[in-house]
Amino acid sequence: MQRISSNASCIQKFKPDFSHVVYKTSVDVIGKHISGILVVKHMPDSSTRVVFTNEMGFSYFDFGFPSDSGFKVFQIAPIMNKEGLIRTLRKDFELLLFRNMENSKYYALMDSGLIYHAFPQTEGVNYYITDSNCRQLVKMQRASTKKPVMEAFIYGGSTGIAPDSISMRHFSISHFSITLKQITTPAAQ
């Protein structure tokens, strides 16, 4: 990979609109499968909430991402209340929500015709990978200092539009994948 000069602002046009969207969600991890509904919503205080419940309304987790930075666990099912899992999910959603993108730390790399737009995190780096003209978002990736940890593909999303579907695959945890497919919700009350 080769360092190149690029502009962090070109990534902003790919930032999806998660104002209020509902996804049918499947999680596969170490041979287990859980499914449910994942709701992503912007709140009146400008924070973003991410809630995952099963088909019976049983909440697996309810996470909050304040507008500036930070993270809060509003609720989590005992079965998921493990520090490592919460940390992984937090980082996954921060990547999807285009958070922690400090321009002062940004740099870009080129490899095989693709630009890796890098935003260093407290641990590791978040990459938004585009074509050489920054016209298409090919994929997103979380990486440690040495190797990719997770990659995500979004389909159908861009500025002002929530993705139709999202798939995430983890490399460091075997057989851990998350897929989301948007479902239609009734109008607000």
Place this chain on the structure above:
Amino acid sequence: MLSENINSTGKFWYRKNDKIRMEYVQPYSYIMILNGGKIFTKEGQKENKISANSNKVFQQVNRILIDCVGGSMLDNPDFQSRIFENSGTYLVELIPIAKNLKELYKNINILIDKKDYTATAIEMFELSGDKTIIRFQNKVLNAQIKDSVFNIP
């Protein structure tokens, strides 16, 4: 958190004492079968089997649904109850006593039709303020149900 409703529709079968089949048709296909302490779910092509005994929370949530529909909720030691009524309905309010259920639910209400003493709705209120309501419509009581409806593959 949500000011909007997310609606699912489908079918529901119950056989005394511990068999339930819940099948969603909209917004997507999903099947859940409770049978003799085992839980089976199928979402699309993906199947999952869990023994409710392997996890206390699953066991308790499993029991809540069976007791709410089967009419034995007042005997469930994990809840304290109050009962209210109007001209057509009883409302059984259940407040969790068990610590792990208190972390999941603020309370659960069962609405019971005075005409036939069957549940018309189960309302599960979470600590966050969100709630899940299961409404039973077009009920057919004491019908013949094939054993295969509750079979776990």
